[in-house]
Amino acid sequence: MTTVQYVCATTSRTLLGRLDQDAAWFDMHHVARLFGIKSERAAKLLWQVGVTRDINADQDLRWPGDDRCLLSHRAVMSLGYHVDFGRTTAFRKWCASSP
Template identity: 55%
Template sequence: MRTIKYVCASNSTKIDGRLDENTAWFEFHQVAHLFGMSLEQAAKLLRQAGATGDIEAAKDVRSSDRCQCLLSHRAVVAVGYQANYGRATAFRHWCASRRSTIQRQW
């Protein structure tokens, strides 16, 4: 797995991710921090994204030895659109700019 780093242009928040095949994975608590929300708020939005079909939990959420929960780049965007549209759009553009590395599945 290769490490990748995203830096938010609007507030310089940094989140580290891991690239596994063509999907970027980010720790849940970092995603909440990126969008300026509590873990509880982020969990609620993640559940909503699953309920509306914006993400598929089996494909976009996983557990890891190091942390409790990892979100795919698609799940990050889905949660972000419900929380902070501007930051989510910037993150989606960042993913698209790395489309040779990160698979585009929106």
């Protein structure tokens, strides 16, 4: 797997992830930090976007077995649009421009 790094232009917070097949994967705790929210709020929002079918839990969420939740870049964007539209738009543009 290839490592990827996103740096938020607004906050300079770094989000490290890994490319695997057709998605980039990020730790939910780090995604929450990127958007300036607590992990508990991120988990609640993830549940909400799952219910509204903005994401497909089978394709966009992974639990590697060590009490972590990994989010695909699609799940990061879905979560982010509920929290901070500007930061999410920048992340979406970064995803589109990354190889």
